[in-house]
Amino acid sequence: MRSLSLPNSARVDLERIVRAGYPLETCGLLMGRESNGHVKVERVLQARNLNRERAHDRYELDPQDFISADERARAAGLDIVGVWHSHPDHPACPSETDRACAWEDWSYVILSVTRDGVRDVRSWRLSRDQFVEESVSRYVHGNSTNPHTTTSVHRGCWRGARGGGDRRRGA
Numbered sequence: 001m002r003s004l005s006l007p008n009s010a011r012v013d014l015e016r017i018v019r020a021g022y023p024l025e026t027c028g029l030l031m032g033r034e035s036n037g038h039v040k041v042e043r044v045l046q047a048r049n050l051n052r053e054r055a056h057d058r059y060e061l062d063p064q065d066f067i068s069a070d071e072r073a074r075a076a077g078l079d080i081v082g083v084w085h086s087h088p089d090h091p092a093c094p095s096e097t098d099r100a101c102a103w104e105d106w107s108y109v110i111l112s113v114t115r116d117g118v119r120d121v122r123s124w125r126l127s128r129d130q131f132v133e134e135s136v137s138r139y140v141h142g143n144s145t146n147p148h149t150t151t152s153v154h155r156g157c158w159r160g161a162r163g164g165g166d167r168r169r170g171a
């Protein structure tokens with residue numbers, strides 16, 4: 001199983017941005033390194049969500065932000081390793097739109113957020129047109145991986161969705 005590690009500092013940044021943006025969707029890029037299927041995030045950046053009409057449930061990354069993030073990553077000796085975005089009041093599972101817009105080889109981190117804060121952080125990666133979940137681990141700094149790695153493949157995607165059977169697509 002592929003995995004992604006998120007340092008505490010990046011996680012704190014993400015939660016702050018996502019909570020501040022609620023109830024709108026926020027999005028951005030992940031800077032880090034990848035080796036042997038393991039992605040190590042070093043920094044997160046926020047990007048503008050160009051989709052203003054449906055900013056509560058869609059995101060469209062500003063290409064200009066992508067270009068400047070790519071330059072910053074290179075300058076820091078890092079790569080863009082993926083995208084993150086929030087799902088206000090919805091589970092941290094990719095929608096059909098997310099899948100259709102995703103690129104191979106990138107990690108797609110989704111944060112489920114409610115007005116009480118971030119409920120869940122999960123990461124997905126496209127494989128033959130399907131999203132496969134990758135485990136998310138946290139580390140404080142250096143290489144100390146938290147032994148309580150979150151392995152969430154068996155949790156299912158729609159548990160906890162608002163209204164129980166709400167299988168709305170396109171979040």
Ligand SMILES: [Zn+2]
Nearest residue numbers: 094095098171
């Ligand atoms: Zn989404």
